[in-house]
Amino acid sequence: MTEAILIKYALFLCQMTFYIGILRYKLTTMFLKNTVYLSFLVLITVCICACKKAPSYPPEPSIDLKEMKKISYPSLQIDSLLLFVNFKDGNGDLGNETKKDVDFFVKVLRKSNGTFSEITFVPSLNASLPLLSPYNATGPIDGIITYKIEFRKVPNPDLPYSDGDTLKFQVRLKDRANNFSNWIETPEYIVWKDL
Secondary structure (H helix, E strand, O other): OHHHHHHHHHHHHHHHHHHHHHHHHHHHHHHHHHHHHHHHHHHHHHHHHHOOOOOOOOOOOEEEEEEEEEEEEOOOOEEEEEEEEEEEEOOOOOOOOOOOOOOEEEEEEEEEOOEEEEEOOOOOOOEOOOOOOOOOOOOOEEEEEEEEEEEEOOOOOOOOOOOOOEEEEEEEEEOOOOOEOOOEEOOOEEOOOOO
């Protein structure tokens, strides 16, 4: 009788081991399937979120003034104006490697009797932009150009402006295909007001 119980108990243990093995197999398979499904779902979600459509801009550059900031250095007798210019270009052909071409144009206007008229700066405030995208790359680009203008307070009768004059600036860009942007205009600046 004891042998029969031992045999039944041994058979019971074998069946239990078999069922536990099947259960473990099913749990492992289910876990792997769920992991694969979850990983696939996460990958699809990341791909969808990462796909950002490139903006569409015209081939001619366009600009707008983000900000004009004045910084005065009274001890040095210098006013610095920083122009922050937002730009967009549809084919990304702004700037030059050699910096030989002028592609950032600045006009200076002085107020006289309530009317602004253009004055000539020597040397000119026009500048060359650095290469903003590689020559072989095409496609839309946008960003901010920071341009600095310094006014040193030194006695010089040849300057086209004097202490207390009101100036403003007009700016535009040109791309490598000779397309010009729109003109933008800054707020008024009073020369050496805070010095």
